[in-house]
Amino acid sequence: MSLLFRGIIWFGLYLLLVLLPLAVALVTGDGRTGIGLRDYAATALGITAFAVIIIEFGLVSRLHAASEPFGTDALMQFHRLMGMGALLMVALHALAYSLPHRSLQLLNPLDVESPAQSGAVALWLLAALVTVSVYRRRLRIPYEAWQVTHGAAAVTIVAAAFWHALQLGAFSAALGTCVLLTVYVAALALLMLRYRIIRPWLLRRRPWEVLDNRDEGASTRTLVLRPVGHRGFDYLPGQFAWISTARSPLSVSQHPLSMSSSAELGPDRSIEFSVKALGDWSANKVPALAAGDRVWVDGPYGAFTPDREPGMGFVMISGGSGIAPIRSMLLTLRDRADPRPVLLVHASNKPGRMAYLADLGRLQAEMNLRFIPVFESATAEIHCEQGYVTKELLARYLPTRRNDYQYFVCGPAAMMDSVELALTELGVAALRIHTERFDMV
Amino acid sequence: MHHVTVRRVALSLWGLIGLAAATFAWIAAREPTAPATPHGIVIDGQAAFRAHCASCHECAELAASERDVARLVNKLASHGATEVIEDLEIIGYLVAPGSCNNDAMQGTLPAR
Ligand SMILES: Cc1cc2nc3c(=O)[nH]c(=O)nc-3n(C[C@H](O)[C@H](O)[C@H](O)COP(=O)(O)OP(=O)(O)OC[C@H]3O[C@@H](n4cnc5c(N)ncnc54)[C@H](O)[C@@H]3O)c2cc1C
Numbered sequence: 001m002s003l004l005f006r007g008i009i010w011f012g013l014y015l016l017l018v019l020l021p022l023a024v025a026l027v028t029g030d031g032r033t034g035i036g037l038r039d040y041a042a043t044a045l046g047i048t049a050f051a052v053i054i055i056e057f058g059l060v061s062r063l064h065a066a067s068e069p070f071g072t073d074a075l076m077q078f079h080r081l082m083g084m085g086a087l088l089m090v091a092l093h094a095l096a097y098s099l100p101h102r103s104l105q106l107l108n109p110l111d112v113e114s115p116a117q118s119g120a121v122a123l124w125l126l127a128a129l130v131t132v133s134v135y136r137r138r139l140r141i142p143y144e145a146w147q148v149t150h151g152a153a154a155v156t157i158v159a160a161a162f163w164h165a166l167q168l169g170a171f172s173a174a175l176g177t178c179v180l181l182t183v184y185v186a187a188l189a190l191l192m193l194r195y196r197i198i199r200p201w202l203l204r205r206r207p208w209e210v211l212d213n214r215d216e217g218a219s220t221r222t223l224v225l226r227p228v229g230h231r232g233f234d235y236l237p238g239q240f241a242w243i244s245t246a247r248s249p250l251s252v253s254q255h256p257l258s259m260s261s262s263a264e265l266g267p268d269r270s271i272e273f274s275v276k277a278l279g280d281w282s283a284n285k286v287p288a289l290a291a292g293d294r295v296w297v298d299g300p301y302g303a304f305t306p307d308r309e310p311g312m313g314f315v316m317i318s319g320g321s322g323i324a325p326i327r328s329m330l331l332t333l334r335d336r337a338d339p340r341p342v343l344l345v346h347a348s349n350k351p352g353r354m355a356y357l358a359d360l361g362r363l364q365a366e367m368n369l370r371f372i373p374v375f376e377s378a379t380a381e382i383h384c385e386q387g388y389v390t391k392e393l394l395a396r397y398l399p400t401r402r403n404d405y406q407y408f409v410c411g412p413a414a415m416m417d418s419v420e421l422a423l424t425e426l427g428v429a430a431l432r433i434h435t436e437r438f439d440m441v
Numbered sequence: 442m443h444h445v446t447v448r449r450v451a452l453s454l455w456g457l458i459g460l461a462a463a464t465f466a467w468i469a470a471r472e473p474t475a476p477a478t479p480h481g482i483v484i485d486g487q488a489a490f491r492a493h494c495a496s497c498h499e500c501a502e503l504a505a506s507e508r509d510v511a512r513l514v515n516k517l518a519s520h521g522a523t524e525v526i527e528d529l530e531i532i533g534y535l536v537a538p539g540s541c542n543n544d545a546m547q548g549t550l551p552a553r
Contacts, residue, residue: 011450018454019461026465036492040469044462052458074447081451089458097496106497115497168496420444430446 004431006069018051021172021180028176042096043171046119049089050161050172052082053126054184057154061195062242062301071303072240072256073437080133087130090123090161119164122157129153136441143279146441148252158188196250203249203296206230210293211270213286218348219277220321220355221286222260225295226270233300235271236307237263237332238325238408238436241299243273245285249296255281258410258436259300260324262331263307271297274355276321304408304436305329311406311432313341313368315398317389317419319411320348323356325436326410330360334367342367343397347374347389347415351382372397389415391422402428410436486534489527500541510536 022044059066059079067075097116098106105111109120129150132139136146162185165172172181212224226232235241240258244251261272277283289295306314306329314333318326323346333342348354351373360371373384374393385393399405407428409419416435423433490500503513510532517528534540 007450011454015454015457018458022461022465026468029469037466037470039492040466041462043469044465045458048458048462070447074444077444077447078451081448082454085451085455085458088455417444424445435444 010069014055017055018048021047021051021177021184024180025171025174025177029171029174038096042093043169045089045096046093046165046169047172047177049086049093050165050181051184052086052089053154053158053161054188056083056086057158057188057191061191062199062298063191064301067301068303071434071436072301072440073304073435076437076440083130083133087126090126094119094123115168116164118160118167122160122164125153125157125160129157133441143441144253155192158185199298200249200251200296203298206297208232208295208297210289210291210295211268212291213289215287216274216355218353218355219283221275221277223257223273223275223286223289224261224270225273225297226268228294232265232269232271232297234265235259235263235300236305237328238305238307239300239302240304240325240436241271241273241297241301244296244298245281245289245293246296249298253281254296254298256301256438256440258302258304258325258328260327262335263328264332264335274321274324274327276355278321302436304410304434306333306406306408309406309432309434311340312401312404313343313399313406314408315343315345315405316408317345317394317411318409319346319389319415321355321438322410322412322436323354323360324410326408327356327360329408330363330367330369334363337367339368341399342369343372343399344369345372345374345385345389345394345397347411349376351375351378351384370397389419389422391425394419394422395426398426398428402426403432405432407433408435409433410438413437413439486530486532486537487540489523489530490534493523493527494531500535504535504541 025043025047056079059075059082070078094107094116098104105114106116107120107123108114109117109124111117111120114120132141132146133150136143162181165181166178167173169177171177207228208225209228210223211226212222214222214224216222238258240256242254243257244254246253257273257275259271260274261270265271275282275286277287304325314329316326316329326344326346330342330344333340344360346354346360351357354373354375357373360373363369364371373382374389375382375384375386376388378384378386387393407423409416409423411419416437420433420435424430494503513532513535514528517523517531523531
């Protein structure tokens with residue numbers, strides 16, 4: 001199924017789930033109290049925002065059905081944008097009810113007398129959740145602290161908004177809408193149960209152990225993991241898994257890492273991950289892992305893979321730790337003796353900071369690969385490009401029949417933004433550009 | 442997928458949701474439950490109460506604590522966005538015996 005066709009189906013399904021409560025409210029609601037156009041529109045925004053917020057959970061709860069069609073990267077970005085949209089809708093809903101009465105009392109979440117208190121709680125919590133997510137790095141909030149509070153705040157928002165709808169809504173409290181909203185909330189509860197309890201619980205019976213933990217230089221380690229007492233899993237090159245080094249898979253501390261080894265697994269079905277030291281976990285916990293240590297692996301996830309994208313060849317553009325999924329793609333194409341041409345443009349600040357530099361050079365002899373290393377600063381001994389991955393640089397190397405190729409981009413956010421833009425300016429169709437962003441928030 | 446594509450998809454969804462909300466409002470408002478003047482003023486006491494007061498106040502709460510008509514008049518004049526004719530209709534409705542029972546049976550609160 002083509003990406004466009006998949007897109008249309010999912011777009012329609014999303015719209016249906018978001019607008020269904022509104023349609024049901026209109027048919028079954030007895031809320032026509034002559035309150036006027038503005039208030040009816042506010043009602044509609046409130047009901048729709050509720051549905052959008054519930055579906056937000058589905059987008060980030062590791063449902064393959066949700067992430068496979070477009071990839072985790074696109075899904076996360078969509079989640080962020082729709083979260084902001086929900087905030088806008090809830091704010092308009094609240095203001096439409098408050099301003100005509102020239103009273104902001106309805107917006108006060110601390111006013112226990114206010115009949116709309118639970119709605120005000122949901123509004124302000126949603127505003128805080130969106131703001132903190134957008135500015136997390138600037139506010140210097142650690143990822144894990146953010147992750148836990150984000151989840152707790154989101155559940156509280158749903159509970160407060162649900163109570164508000166049942167308590168105050170003539171439309172939403174009408175039987176039909178009420179039943180439908182309850183079904184949405186129940187689906188969310190099941191999703192959370194599956195995501196937080198059932199799936200980690202099942203992982204307990206599928207432990208993995210560290211086989212090797214190699215220092216590759218450039219602050220990067222190759223972690224080799226082997227399934228213990230089970231067959232592990234098959235994956236497509238470029239996909240990722242959630243790794244937990246905690247004692248129990250039920251721990252919230254799980255880190256996404258791309259598989260960096262060939263998807264053509266060997267007899268022991270071991271898998272490699274390439275981990276760049278960034279924060280506490282990757283710089284302290286990962287280097288301390290020793291052979292025989294137990295870890296938990298939940299995967300595979302993601303749609304960043306050449307296996308699903310038919311093309312005459314591939315252009316891979318990466319920076320820093322973005323080489324991990326690209327390495328998996330290259331090794332897989334080599335192991336399959338795939339004759340299609342691959343152009344790899346890989347960037348780092350200097351040669352000593354580029355992991356697998358020598359390996360990538362050697363791979364050129366083993367497959368149809370052209371490797372262009374790009375360094376901000378380099379010495380004369382290495383044949384490379386100097387500077388950044390710019391449009392001009394790409395124009396020099398891209399194949400002439402650009403839209404016969406598939407493009408895979410993975411690296412620091414700023415580099416990805418500029419490369420995506422450069423590729424489209426160079427005439428590459430947007431649907432041929434596939435990305436994976438390592439910084440989810 | 443290209444991030445510009447995702448942004449376009451999200452923005453068009455926002456637009457469609459806005460359109461759906463407007464359509465919902467238009468359909469819901471086509472069948473007014475109370476007689477309205479050409480200026481949109483609700484001249485039925487119960488409907489005016491529902492439109493202007495019921496989102497924050499229970500009928501019984503106002504009717505029980507503010508039977509004093511003068512205080513009700515002052516409150517309505519200084520609070521909310523009602524026209525004088527609507528204030529009078531609301532007061533007439535609130536002071537009528539059994540009005541809140543009637544209202545409770547039909548559901549006092551407006552749509553959210
Ligand atoms: C799909 C995907 C694939 C990835 N593949 C690789 C890879 O192959 N190699 C690699 O080195 N890195 C990869 N990353 C990034 C990696 O997950 C983080 O670098 C790692 O979790 C850092 O954790 P930390 O505690 O050491 O650093 P921190 O300083 O805590 O985090 C650095 C950044 O990593 C991200 N991050 C941290 N913890 C998590 C988490 N639990 N879930 C999601 N994001 C988190 C946040 O954006 C954070 O700002 C990938 C990320 C994603 C989303």
